[in-house]
Amino acid sequence: MTGSSEVNLTAGSGISVSGTSPDFSISNTNRGSSQKIFKNVEVTGQSTLVSDSNNDTLTFAEGSGIDITTTAGTDTITISSTGSSVAFSAVTAGTNTNALLIGTGGSLGVTGAGTITLKKGQTKIFVPTALITEKSQVLVTPDTIISGGVAVTKKEPGKGFTVEIAAPENKDVTVDWLLVN
Numbered sequence: 001m002t003g004s005s006e007v008n009l010t011a012g013s014g015i016s017v018s019g020t021s022p023d024f025s026i027s028n029t030n031r032g033s034s035q036k037i038f039k040n041v042e043v044t045g046q047s048t049l050v051s052d053s054n055n056d057t058l059t060f061a062e063g064s065g066i067d068i069t070t071t072a073g074t075d076t077i078t079i080s081s082t083g084s085s086v087a088f089s090a091v092t093a094g095t096n097t098n099a100l101l102i103g104t105g106g107s108l109g110v111t112g113a114g115t116i117t118l119k120k121g122q123t124k125i126f127v128p129t130a131l132i133t134e135k136s137q138v139l140v141t142p143d144t145i146i147s148g149g150v151a152v153t154k155k156e157p158g159k160g161f162t163v164e165i166a167a168p169e170n171k172d173v174t175v176d177w178l179l180v181n
Helices: none
Strands: 015-020 023-028 066-071 076-081 086-088 100-102 110-118 124-128 137-142 150-156 160-165 173-180
Touching: 110 124, 110 160, 137 150, 137 160, 160 173
Parallel strands: none
Antiparallel strands: 015 023, 066 076, 086 100, 110 173, 124 160, 137 173, 150 160
């Protein structure tokens, strides 16, 4: 090749150019403004929130009976209840009462919850809890498909309840339960 050619590069906004021809280095020096930190935020049944610009802000708003607090040092958002119509607390089998109250006219009291395991071949198990009454509802859900149904077959107020499966399984079956009074 005869003669020489010169290449000149000019950096635009947020771009740097270093080096000389033919060994140039081109870098993005303003990465924060060239990215959208969040693009879409979806909540089932609601409109999708879409970032309008690179420095857009997502805002959480408190609702009735709801308090929202932030902890900047740990990047934590805490959403908690403040009213009497909705109250949440941890549910511990056999010890917690009125753990979940819903509504102002009536209430649903979740008084216990837990997990039991029927060992391979076992068809029934007794779950001790002093919180069960004659009117208690016990919801049971196996964690796997079983060959027959699962049911609460006996309630003993103040003592506990019996969970049974229709047929023995050739594997352990874990069942979650929820006690409602």
